[in-house]
Amino acid sequence: MSGLREGLRLWVAPKRVQEEGETPDYRFSLANERTFLAWVRTALALVGGGFAVDQFLPELRWGVRVSMALALLALGAMCALRAVNHWVRCERAMRRGEDLPVTRFPTVLSLVVGVVAVAMVVVVVFGWAG
Amino acid sequence: MSGQVGGPAVEPARDPGLQPERTRLAWRRTTLSATVVAVLAVKQAVHDGVTGVGLLGAALGALVWVGFLVVAHGRLRELDRARPLALSPRRAWLAVGCGVALAGFGVAVVW
Numbered sequence: 001m002s003g004l005r006e007g008l009r010l011w012v013a014p015k016r017v018q019e020e021g022e023t024p025d026y027r028f029s030l031a032n033e034r035t036f037l038a039w040v041r042t043a044l045a046l047v048g049g050g051f052a053v054d055q056f057l058p059e060l061r062w063g064v065r066v067s068m069a070l071a072l073l074a075l076g077a078m079c080a081l082r083a084v085n086h087w088v089r090c091e092r093a094m095r096r097g098e099d100l101p102v103t104r105f106p107t108v109l110s111l112v113v114g115v116v117a118v119a120m121v122v123v124v125v126f127g128w129a130g
Numbered sequence: 131m132s133g134q135v136g137g138p139a140v141e142p143a144r145d146p147g148l149q150p151e152r153t154r155l156a157w158r159r160t161t162l163s164a165t166v167v168a169v170l171a172v173k174q175a176v177h178d179g180v181t182g183v184g185l186l187g188a189a190l191g192a193l194v195w196v197g198f199l200v201v202a203h204g205r206l207r208e209l210d211r212a213r214p215l216a217l218s219p220r221r222a223w224l225a226v227g228c229g230v231a232l233a234g235f236g237v238a239v240v241w
Contacts, residue, residue: 017219029216030149036222037156040229044163047233051170054240055177069240077233084226088219 017088021095032090039083042109046076053120060127068120075112150209157209160225161202167232168195174239191235198228 023029050072057065082105089101168191175187201224208214 018216023216026213026216027145027147027149030153030214033217034153034156036217037153037160040225041160041163043226043229044160044167044232047229047236048163048167048170050233050236050240051167051174054236055170055174066240070237073233073236073240077230080226080229080233084222087217087222091216 017092017095020092021097024094028094029091032087032094035090036083036087039086040080043076043080043083046072046079046113050076057124060123064123064127068116068123071116075109075116079109145212150211150214153214154206154209157202157205161199164195164198164202164228164232167229168192168198171232171235171239174236187235187239191232194228194231194235198225201225201228 050069053072054065054069060068086101086103086105093100171191171194172188175191176184178184201221205217205221
């Protein structure tokens with residue numbers, strides 16, 4: 001429970017992160033920033049995939065196309081929000097000299113992307129065969 | 131906009147890992163990704179013919195893209211020194227906000 005409250009506090013007042021602990025070597029902060037940017041790019045790629053499904057697969061039935069596109073867009077938004085959350089948590093851990101936070105998110109994301117990809121293959125094959 | 135020169139932080143120390151440079155390139159890559167998504171978004175908005183709503187949507191998409199460019203450019207300028215400061219949470223939130231805005235825009239158009 002305190003973890004959740006702590007997380008919310010970070011979201012509401014992220015400035016406080018900069019007042020805690022000691023400033024780490026700038027190189028570590030920059031590495032954390034690049035990881036954050038890589039996650040933002042992943043999020044943007046998912047959002048772009050959502051647009052692409054809607055634009056480049058017009059043969060699909062409306063329901064399938066829209067639900068695929070919405071799933072990808074939602075995943076992209078989630079990925080972006082999680083990127084900034086994870087960045088703040090890593091930054092705070094470095095300032096406090098703690099271990100970096102571990103997360104299941106990469107596994108979940110891989111599984112969801114895999115499921116979406118397989119579903120797309122099935123839908124496209126059947127859509128064009130029928 | 132006249133560049134922040136001076137200050138003791140601008141000593142040209144050699145960084146063997148080229149960390150600021152790599153971070154600048156990461157921001158550039160991210161800007162490119164955002165550009166691709168923004169182009170797709172604008173294309174989507176005017177997909178069903180150029181209408182008033184479509185043009186408004188396209189303008190909003192372009193606005194989000196410009197917002198991201200401003201955020202990224204500000205950070206690129208900050209990184210242009212030997213020992214740059216860490217990314218500020220405000221800037222991180224702004225960059226992510228642009229991505230989420232594009233996703234929300236997509237949901238509105240697709241729906």
